[in-house]
Amino acid sequence: MANNKLLVNERQADIGNFMVGRLLPFREKRQVGPFTFIDxxxxxxxxNQQYMDVDQHPHIGLSTLTYLFEGEVHHRDSIGSDQVIRPGDVGFMTAGSGVTHTERTPTSLRTxxxxxxxxxxxxVALPKxxxxxxxxxxxxxxxxIPTWQTDGVTFRLAAGNAFGKSAPLQGFSPLFMLDILVEKDTTLDLRGQLKGEVAFVIVKGEISDGDQKAGTGQMLISRTNEACEICMQAGTQLMLFGGEPLPEERFLMWNFVSHSKDRLNQAKEDWKNKSFPKVPGDNTYIPFP
Structure with missing residues (x-):
């Protein structure tokens, strides 16, 4: 079964006062189900005052999903949303035709x-x-968020449908995102529990599939839609996500996603011309790179 999996390592990226590990996209695999980007x-x-301050920047053609284990993010956008996202919460901003937002450390943590x-x-890419x-x-x-325990395994269903359960966040195409924590060495049987492509992001610990192992900061992607049994070491935490792939190829340009390269170019010009909507009361601006 090991040769049915792709192994991916995080690549370092800088998002302003903050280094992240980028897992998706990468050369051999641009998407997993509708998921097109994971930091x-x-x-x-x-x-030392190194707070998160991601100034105004735009998106089109996608939804952003924020999921935290520790810390907080203050989300504001051009629709007027103003929300602090805390551990275990799910923030889901759908850009559609165009949105601008900021992500900052909340005032309450700037002490x-x-x-x-x-x-x-x-x-998450949107259907065409x-x-x-x-x-x-x-x-x-x-x-x-639906949460349940089975034989020392804690499941949290952040989005979509899995293991016969449904999250309040369904997205706009068939998908799933699970946060799984195991207390003891566990073999997790995924057969019949998920639909579509499957990726395993190891938050901490180690998993194995046959003779292939993946540890903290790595991602395994199943090449087939038939997910199998995964062995997880005690204390391992895993993000499991995927779903049905979208029928058309998606292209990325900076913060934009679309099936149309012409639409990406239009979004680039719109941002350069400052014709996107603005976050109320915020005059910051991240230039197109």
Whole structure:
């Protein structure tokens, strides 16, 4: 079974005062289901005023999903959303035809005391006929996320459908995203529990599939839709995500995703011309690179 998996290592990227590990996209695999971009933030101790301050920047054609284990992110956008995202919450901003947003350390944490930041920033591509939908922001607190335990394994279903359960966040095409923590050495049987392509992001610990192993900061992607049994060491935490692939290829240009390269170029010109909507009361601007 090992040769049915791709192994991916995080690549370092800088998002402004903050280094992240980029897992997707990479050369051999641009998407997993509708998931098109994954950044692993931390775990990093934030001190010496090195707060997260991602100024106004735009998106089209995708939804951003923020999921944290530690720390907080203050999300504001051009729709008027103003939300602090805390551990276990799910923030889901759908850009559609175009949105601008900022991501910052909340005022309540800007005290000079160190704190840990750890989580994932994820992009989910929209179906072709929804790429130009009206922007929206959906938020689900940690209390709303389906959580259950089975034989020493804790499951949290952040999005979509898996293991016969449904999350309040369904997205716009068939997908799933699970946070799994095991207390003891466990063999997890995934057969019949998930639909579509599957990726395994190891938050901490180690998993094995046959003779292939993956550890903290790595990602395994199943080459087939038939996910199998995964062996997880005690204390391992795993993000499991994927779903049905979209029928058309998606292209990325900076913060934009589309099936159309012409649309990407239009978004680039719109941002350069400052014709995107603005976050209320925020005059910051990240130039197109």
């Amino acid at each position: 692993h933030m931390g775990p990093t101790v934030i001190e 000079g005391h160190p704190f840990t930041m750890h989580g994932y920033q994820i992009w 006929d929804m790429e130009e939908m009206e922007p929206r922001f959906d938020f689900y607190s940690s209390e709303e």
